[in-house]
Amino acid sequence: MRTSKMICGLAALALVGGGSVAWGQFTNDDLETGDFTGWTVQNTPNGVGAPGVIEQYDIDGGGPKPSSYAAKFAVGQAQFQSGQQEGVEMVQSLDLVDGVEYTVSYSWATKRESNSGNVTGGVFSVIVDGQIVGTPLDSGGIGGSYGFYKYGEYSATFTASGTGPHEVGARITRPYQSPGDVFSYVDDFDIDPPTGGGGPSLRAIGDCPGRVTVSWANATPSRPMAIVYANNTGSFVVPGGPCAGTPLGLGTSGIHIAYQGGTGGGSGQVSTNIGTGVCGHYIQMVVVSGSPCETSNVVQLP
């Protein structure tokens, strides 16, 4: 049953065409703007390391990722205080939904640019509204007998308290003053599920023309839903059916239902190949729940 719905959905979405937009993710999550666009970088109270730099770096060493832009910091204490973790924070404001469990992840690496070892290359954590969530990762020593390049993936899970904007990001610290040649890198931030306001979160990832995956999260489970397409944004009001009177963020140009299915457990996705005709246009999810019906954010296709 799910398979046949998927096939119908793929056919319908194929008419829509589309590409990719990462609504609900960190802005500039992969730092490929080559700068800190979207991010606020600041020192901890007794820390150094800001503003940091963005440079090309192979964040996972011999792993599959190629060199790309990553954030680079030389973190540590401004004034020595025994055992005190100090350095930098890079955060941005995300709309979280109360009670939803989120996992924030990113890639990290440390590097020593001298011949000797240093006892700590960096401690990596995730912070929400200035507080560490999850368990920080102490990456250990760097350089000398420790080895000169370390890297890995880090993640932390937390449950949001309060619907609305929260400051979310990374804290990178060391319990010593910076020797100036110990560097910590981060790249490829992700938050799962994608963030949104009080309603369902919708996003589309892929290329236009090409293959796109439309995914949703935080929808009311086990309800019928539709993904509506339009060439423009606006204030179209659903004229009839179970969601009559529901205001959308879409305009009237080319508006039609691109996909109908169910919300599943509240999250899910459909994928399809799309053509150039719909690139840059818009979709929105409507869930048959409540009056007016539940609606997602409007997503611009790639």
Ligand SMILES: [Ca+2]
């Ligand atoms: Ca690599």
Ligand SMILES: [Ca+2]
């Ligand atoms: Ca990158």
